[in-house]
Amino acid sequence: MIRRAVLVVLGLVWxxxxxxxxxxxxxxxxxxxxxxxxxxxxxxxxxxxxxxALDSADLTQSLASTALYSVVSPLLGVLVGALAxxxxxxxxxxxxxxxxxxxxxxxxxxxxMLLVPLFVxxxxxxxxxxxxxxxxxxxxxxxxLAAFVLxxxxxxxxxxxxxxxxxxxxSTWRVFWRIYLPISASALTAVFILEFTxxxxxxxxxxxxxxxxxxxxxxxxxxxxxTDVYAGTPVxxxxxxxxxxxxxxxxxxxxxxxxxxRGLSLGSV
Amino acid sequence: MxxxxxxxxxFKHGYVAPAALLVAGLLYAxxxxxxxxxxxxxxxxxxxxxxGLRNFTKLFADPALLTSTxxxxxxxxxxxxxxVGLGLLVxxxxxxxxxGAWYRLPFMLPYALSGAGLAMVWSPILSHGxxxxxxxxxxxxxLQDAPANTVAMLLVWTWQQLGVNTLLFVVxxxxxxxxxxxxxxxxxxxxxxxxxxxxxxxMRPLTAVVVGLALVAGLKTFDIVWVLTQGGPGRxxxxxxVTMYKETFVASDYGxxxxxxxxxxxxxxxxxxxxLKRQVTAT
Numbered sequence: 001m002i003r004r005a006v007l008v009v010l011g012l013v014w015x016x017x018x019x020x021x022x023x024x025x026x027x028x029x030x031x032x033x034x035x036x037x038x039x040x041x042x043x044x045x046x047x048x049x050x051x052x053a054l055d056s057a058d059l060t061q062s063l064a065s066t067a068l069y070s071v072v073s074p075l076l077g078v079l080v081g082a083l084a085x086x087x088x089x090x091x092x093x094x095x096x097x098x099x100x101x102x103x104x105x106x107x108x109x110x111x112x113m114l115l116v117p118l119f120v121x122x123x124x125x126x127x128x129x130x131x132x133x134x135x136x137x138x139x140x141x142x143x144x145l146a147a148f149v150l151x152x153x154x155x156x157x158x159x160x161x162x163x164x165x166x167x168x169x170x171s172t173w174r175v176f177w178r179i180y181l182p183i184s185a186s187a188l189t190a191v192f193i194l195e196f197t198x199x200x201x202x203x204x205x206x207x208x209x210x211x212x213x214x215x216x217x218x219x220x221x222x223x224x225x226x227t228d229v230y231a232g233t234p235v236x237x238x239x240x241x242x243x244x245x246x247x248x249x250x251x252x253x254x255x256x257x258x259x260x261x262r263g264l265s266l267g268s269v
Numbered sequence: 270m271x272x273x274x275x276x277x278x279x280f281k282h283g284y285v286a287p288a289a290l291l292v293a294g295l296l297y298a299x300x301x302x303x304x305x306x307x308x309x310x311x312x313x314x315x316x317x318x319x320x321g322l323r324n325f326t327k328l329f330a331d332p333a334l335l336t337s338t339x340x341x342x343x344x345x346x347x348x349x350x351x352x353v354g355l356g357l358l359v360x361x362x363x364x365x366x367x368x369g370a371w372y373r374l375p376f377m378l379p380y381a382l383s384g385a386g387l388a389m390v391w392s393p394i395l396s397h398g399x400x401x402x403x404x405x406x407x408x409x410x411x412l413q414d415a416p417a418n419t420v421a422m423l424l425v426w427t428w429q430q431l432g433v434n435t436l437l438f439v440v441x442x443x444x445x446x447x448x449x450x451x452x453x454x455x456x457x458x459x460x461x462x463x464x465x466x467x468x469x470x471x472m473r474p475l476t477a478v479v480v481g482l483a484l485v486a487g488l489k490t491f492d493i494v495w496v497l498t499q500g501g502p503g504r505x506x507x508x509x510x511v512t513m514y515k516e517t518f519v520a521s522d523y524g525x526x527x528x529x530x531x532x533x534x535x536x537x538x539x540x541x542x543x544x545l546k547r548q549v550t551a552t
Binding site: 003004006007008010011012014015017018020021024032034035037038080081083084086087088091092093094099102103105106109110111112113114115116117118119120121136137139140141143144147163166171172173176200201203204207208219222223235238239241242243245246249250 | 299378379388390398399403496518523529
């Protein structure tokens with residue numbers, strides 16, 4: 001009984017800010033007042049508020065860019081990582097473990113160690129403030145995890161499958177593309193979701209490597225909106241923006257929850 | 270070997286090359302370059318000029334760096350204790366309850382918000398004259414004075430992170446063997462004693478992992494500070510990661526910014542190493 005009581009009290013404390021978010025994101029932009037923030041307004045202006053955020057910070061472009069980055073980069077990263085895992089484990093690449101260590105070692109660098117050279121190098125190479133540049137760095141960051149999970153996954157797949165396909169005359173690429181990729185779909189999906197979420201929520205690379213509204217990812221754009229909250233963006237507009245841009249990761253996660261759990265448990269053996 | 274070679278194909282290096290090139294070109298090379306730049310004076314326009322360890326001697330005498338080191342330590346200690354401890358509490362209280370998932374739902378919702386969304390929710394609450402002021406009947410600017418502003422942001426962070434830690438602990442609690450717990454229950458153990466002497470020892474390895482993750486995350490704290498205070502007012506809520514960003518991209522002192530990045534990396538590496546070593550000797 002005490003257990004339930006503690007959980008309920010703590011839960012109510014935790015629900016408070018969530019409640020404030022929902023109530024005030026739906027409040028007409030002009031009528032926000034901290035004194036009556038707990039009282040629902042009776043109106044539902046969430047979409048109007050989000051529309052205002054889209055207009056004022058030109059979030060439409062940022063949303064499109066972020067959608068592009070968070071889909072294309074994980075796809076490329078997962079593909080490249082899976083191919084490396086396949087080559088190391090199934091094709092038994094010589095010194096494969098060292099190749100693996102080299103690739104997986106990429107996870108240990110804090111992003112602060114990458115920012116200056118990326119900024120300077122991108123400026124020199126004409127990649128600064130370009131969508132291509134953002135896709136490249138996001139892909140590179142995704143490769144180590146993909147290689148790690150898929151290498152584990154492929155080492156659990158019977159080698160006889162590979163042998164049989166090769167005896168039938170399929171090329172090593174064809175075996176990868178037509179057999180190994182499809183059987184690892186759940187692991188690929190799990191990694192994809194993790195990387196999608198990481199990129200969707202990324203702030204620092206967007207802050208460092210982009211400038212214009214067309215290229216700048218949405219979280220960076222919203223953080224910019226944030227510093228203006230005091231300078232005029234009405235609180236309901238900011239809340240609506242924060243709420244709506246958080247939705248895709250939630251929806252993706254809920255929609256693929258089962259697949260996600262299965263992919264990770266297979267990937268971790 | 271010769272009979273194997275055709276079966277296993279000949280184009281192997283071509284297959285591993287995209288991964289190796291992406292990682293080497295975009296992660297390793299910048300890493301090495303930053304290490305080099307930390308030993309130079311560099312503003313991004315003139316070529317880097319070698320200054321030896323001068324950036325590092327400056328670093329240890331810089332009062333702003335002292336502040337951000339203190340704040341980072343608060344973040345590290347705070348993230349290792351608050352979200353992890355409360356997450357464990359909620360997990361232990363709810364894991365074997367009927368409809369436990371419903372009791373946990375309030376804690377899971379905030380995890381859906383990104384760093385920027387988090388700032389949207391909390392700045393109207395914490396601002397001067399904001400919701401928290403009116404509720405508590407006080408007149409405090411929670412994000413104004415150091416180190417109180419760091420503690421306030423730490424509480425915001427706890428609000429968001431508790432759920433994911435709870436989830437990890439619930440999965441752990443549901444997978445520990447039932448027999449010792451049943452046996453202890455039959456012997457009359459319950460509540461705190463059951464937790465302290467039966468459940469906690471079984472949960473130790475998982476807790477070690479969760480605390481280790483919190484340690485590294487705490488050292489790298491950037492997003493939440495950037496969106497809530499940008500390290501201010503003045504520089505009093507900066508963390509090392511924020512200092513690195515500001516020195517580099519606001520003050521255009523790339524060499525000094527790189528030195529801060531190197532220091533952050535060394536500290537993270539050292540802390541992880543010492544933590545892992547302690548965990549290994551403890552078990």
